[in-house]
Amino acid sequence: MSDDLGAVGELAALARILPRLGGAAALLGPGDDAALLAAPDGRVLLSTDVMVEGPDFRRAWSTPEDLGRKAVATNLADVAAMGGAPTGLLVALTAPADTPVTLLEGIADGMAAACSVLAPGIGVVGGDLTRSPVLTIAVTVAGDLQGRAPVTRAGARPGDVLGYAGDLGLAGAALRLLFAAGEQDPAAVAALRRDRPGLLAAQLAPTPPIAAGPAAALAGATAMLDVSDGLLRDGARIARASGVDLDLDASAVEREADVVAAAAGCSAEEALAAVLGGGEDHGLLATFSGALPTGFRRLGRVLEGTGEVRLGGAVASDAGWDSFAG
């Protein structure tokens, strides 16, 4: 008998999926018109991100668990980048009627795993499951500021130190290897997974430093974001919002590129491109007026300026990802 969504039906599929998401710490979880989460701060952080099959992921590369892990991790990073602690997730999943329910169970397992590793105690508290020609995973995350001010992109000041927590360039380098392996050669993808598991995970199932977000806020971070579209492009967002320039240390960038080159077995030039423009690492780029907190390493400094990112003083060109361009 078929195990696809069309044969199983929405309610029976949900009855199999929801228990895998675990008992999240919600005041009211799935099963009513809305979930109810604690918001002890009296304010709530909210962000949403969608992953679409094709533009954003391929089943030839990602396992269902990978998809669940990545969808959750990228959203958690958005709350962390404000200095908040995640408190719960909503998942709106659209899928063709011939989607195996086991695939959705795998996505749920990956979501639960990402929560338990990156934000213990939280989970999926609600969502929607709808028929569509395309598999899409839209996650909304809620977070709590625990009494602190939000860390926006607009507070960087000349003299601040620029720091970074998490992988940088690995996700982009991994994507390059996956494109080289292609979608039609499962053996090549399996070999990549076997030979470079950490590198592949950086792209397919990233583990951004979620706890470093609140830690940065406590340490007085003046600006912060998570790097999803590339260091130069996202750095420019801080620079423009703050009305400053960010100056990357050439030596720090070289050190990052060395790590990528060793992990990916690629050239120094390819590694540099991944560090500056790769994106999708979802690490935290932040500026501090004082010392960097644990978990952050120095990438450069903040200068007076007009919204540019510089590398060793010279303006570096923009590079990164636009969902619709190119």
Add this chain to the structure above:
Amino acid sequence: MSDDLGAVGELAALARILPRLGGAAALLGPGDDAALLAAPDGRVLLSTDVMVEGPDFRRAWSTPEDLGRKAVATNLADVAAMGGAPTGLLVALTAPADTPVTLLEGIADGMAAACSVLAPGIGVVGGDLTRSPVLTIAVTVAGDLQGRAPVTRAGARPGDVLGYAGDLGLAGAALRLLFAAGEQDPAAVAALRRDRPGLLAAQLAPTPPIAAGPAAALAGATAMLDVSDGLLRDGARIARASGVDLDLDASAVEREADVVAAAAGCSAEEALAAVLGGGEDHGLLATFSGALPTGFRRLGRVLEGTGEVRLGGAVASDAGWDSFAG
């Protein structure tokens, strides 16, 4: 020059769309990693719903403004159905690269209009715009309980009165006429819009009684939900969650069917089917131990039972919408 998303690009498109969404009352709105909303109650209601082109809407029937209005209205109803007041919205929109930006502007206009009519002062505070082969609109709504207990589906008690606020059956009857008009005959759809504007709006751009949700909670509603999948199906959700039966008054249901028959020009039998199984009206079905508050009309009463919906005492069969079944 082309005005489609692929030519305009994500950032330029957002620069045109976001201003149309108006200045929402967020502590932090679009432009950072997450939005920040007030949650004065110390808890936050959250719900999400997706509309997918094809299964959930057709551009031959709905204007872009309709799509925006419906996506917002259905989500607001989920917060209202918990007894809460909506506080803000996130929108995750996926669209093909050849989507005209004017279409997204129209959706934004509809969202702003729905907010100003149904929940003045709130708006879209964040979101995501991603390339996809299919146009989908995923909305997440946040709400505040204003110090009250949430009204779940589980509190109905024998002896309670069953009440309803909003349209009932009109959305289903309108869908029937739209299917009869088809997707290939713009003149037939235009004639429907001209001859039965209120009926069409009930399906394409519904205006659920959002303020009736908090009013019901204040009046001591014991259980509540918004009717999205049909009166019998959604009524059974209250009945099962509460461990009771709901008994619909035959005369009340007849009265509802008369309204539908007059609005749609359909037979009494078709009108009855729309009232009992039509769905998509997103009115509020609630039970009360005392008198019905303003805005609610009596549909029946709560009996001891095991989770059935009855009509004039006899068990009525289930009917309604499953996204994947049939």
